[in-house]
Amino acid sequence: MTDITLYHTSTCPYCVQAERLLSRKGITAINKLNIAQSEALRDEMITRSGRRTVPQIFINGQHIGGFDDLARLEQSGDLAPLLGLKP
Template identity: 45%
Template sequence: MKAVKMYTTAVCPYCVRAKQILASRGVTAIEEIRVDLDADAREAMMSITGRRTVPQIFIGETHVGGCDDLQALLQAGKLDVLLAD
């Protein structure tokens, strides 16, 4: 399974939902980067993704986007393929 990285904040229902979706697909470890605690991390996230909102999810080297994007991948049957090594 590919590594998953997620930019998050402490109080974010979309972050919680994204983690639930990933857990339902067998993801047991997520590298979580809290942008509410680290302004430099938020700047880096915005530079990399062009987005200000959280979560911002990466699976391997692929920027998935946010929770809605993750949900769309799941519904399209593409999330398991992306997670596979």
């Protein structure tokens, strides 16, 4: 099973788009961490990703980046293998 962590805020449209893209790929088990609710989660996200913006997406512990990075992986055909899916 693929482990996906999505650092987000509830008002972020790119976070919603990232979740929708993953959902279209059949991924519904997402560990969503709302950084607006916890300074510790925000600090954890920054430490893990080196970035301050949301979303920050990790697949099986690998930092993917934000929504634009996720969308580029989808367009190139590289997302499905990362998710353990057939292209």
